[in-house]
Amino acid sequence: MPTTSIVIPAYRAPDYLDVTLRSIAPQAEAADxxxxxxxxxxxxxxxxxxxxxxxxxxxxxxxxxxxxxxxxGIDAARSGLITFVDQDVDAPxxxxxxxxxxxxxxxxxxVFGGPIRARLESALPACGRHPxxxxxxxxxxxxxxxxxxxxxxMMMRRRAFQRVGMFDPGLLGRGDExxxxxxxxxxxGRIRYIAAAAIxxxxxxxxxxxxxxxxxxxxxxxxVRHHDRRxxxxxxxxxxxxxxxxxxxxxxxxxxxxxxxxxARTAGTLREALxxxxx
Numbered sequence: 309m310p311t312t313s314i315v316i317p318a319y320r321a322p323d324y325l326d327v328t329l330r331s332i333a334p335q336a337e338a339a340d341x342x343x344x345x346x347x348x349x350x351x352x353x354x355x356x357x358x359x360x361x362x363x364x365x366x367x368x369x370x371x372x373x374x375x376x377x378x379x380x381g382i383d384a385a386r387s388g389l390i391t392f393v394d395q396d397v398d399a400p401x402x403x404x405x406x407x408x409x410x411x412x413x414x415x416x417x418x419v420f421g422g423p424i425r426a427r428l429e430s431a432l433p434a435c436g437r438h439p440x441x442x443x444x445x446x447x448x449x450x451x452x453x454x455x456x457x458x459x460x461x462m463m464m465r466r467r468a469f470q471r472v473g474m475f476d477p478g479l480l481g482r483g484d485e486x487x488x489x490x491x492x493x494x495x496x497g498r499i500r501y502i503a504a505a506a507i508x509x510x511x512x513x514x515x516x517x518x519x520x521x522x523x524x525x526x527x528x529x530x531x532v533r534h535h536d537r538r539x540x541x542x543x544x545x546x547x548x549x550x551x552x553x554x555x556x557x558x559x560x561x562x563x564x565x566x567x568x569x570x571x572a573r574t575a576g577t578l579r580e581a582l583x584x585x586x587x
Contacts, residue, residue: 310342311408312389312463315381316363317346317374322353324396327510329361332393335404337362341391344384346377374459375475375484382469394460398427398508407463410451410502417498418468419489421445421457422505430516435562441521441569442509447501454501455493459485461507468492480531518565522572529576537584545585548578 314336318325329343336343345358349371358365366384368377382390389411393399403422410420426440445461447454462485472495475488489499514520552574559567 310387311339312341312391312404312411313381313385313387314341314343314391314393314404315346315378315385316344316393316395317348317377317381318351318354318358318395319348319371319377320351320354321395322351322357323512324510325354325357326361328393328395328397328399329357329363331397331399332404333361333363335399335401339404339408341404341408342386344381346381346384348372348374348377372477373480373484375479376477378459378485379474379477382466382474385466388466389463390466391463392459392461393507394509396510397460398510400506400508403505403507406504406506407502410500410505411463411465413451414500417500418465419457419462419492419497419499420464420502420505421454421462421499422502422507423447424458424460424509425506427508427510428516429511430513432516432518432521432565433563434566435558435564437562437564438566438570441524441566441573442511444509445501447503449503451503452501453498455499456486456489457499457501460509461505468497471495472497518568521569526572526576529573529578530580531576542581542584545578545581548574548581552578 314332316328333343343363345363345365347354347365347367349368355365366380368380378392391407424443424445426442426444428440443458443460445458472491479487552571555567555571555574558564
């Protein structure tokens with residue numbers, strides 16, 4: 309049986325997937341782990357990349373979203389220890405060894421995650437007061453319990469899914485793994501941060517341009533509003549307008565491009581809030 313099954317949901321990003329597999333496949337071979345690429349809808353380019361790196365391929369009949377892909381990966385996994393990463397990461401040498409060692413050090417625990425470091429491959433003028441506008445996680449230099457870890461770098465024991473169920477396939481976008489983690493914590497589970505198991509979350513130079521980041525942030529803002537409404541945390545329109553004004557002030561006052569990205573995200577949230585009013 310493999311030491312762990314590494315599940316990588318993939319959707320229309322063969323160049324990103326190639327970097328991910330190039331960094332992970334040698335570590336998996338050294339650790340006697342298996343790598344499973346879940347093709348979220350038929351995609352010949354993703355399939356070719358998976359084959360080139362020796363990964364098992366699971367293909368969904370249609371595009372169904374991250375949680376459905378994760379569940380398919382769980383079903384296909386042969387190990388009782390399942391590691392999830394996103395298709396746009398780069399795993400430094402020693403990452404997988406640290407994750408497996410972390411799980412072995414805490415046999416009573418079931419859910420683990422490591423640091424997620426942002427790597428934008430084209431720099432933007434920024435004031436340094438805010439993190440880059442992609443998912444990151446930093447809980448410090450020591451292992452500790454944390455409220456959440458994220459799908460770019462997390463590991464679960466199969467028994468956790470057997471006890472609290474699978475990822476909710478109806479959730480798309482913001483909050484997809486968070487809903488499962490909340491369920492797990494409500495059932496008394498603990499989540500352990502493995503400080504040595506860091507991974508890089510990357511954006512290419514083209515995807516690090518201000519226009520690309522702003523477009524992505526706008527879509528994320530729309531997802532955030534849906535997530536906040538589901539969880540009862542949706543803010544009034546006046547609060548969103550106040551945040552948007554603050555982003556504009558920050559951009560001008562600090563000469564910070566991230567202010568534009570944060571403003572785009574708030575604009576997406578505001579659009580959905582106004583649609584709720586009309587609906």
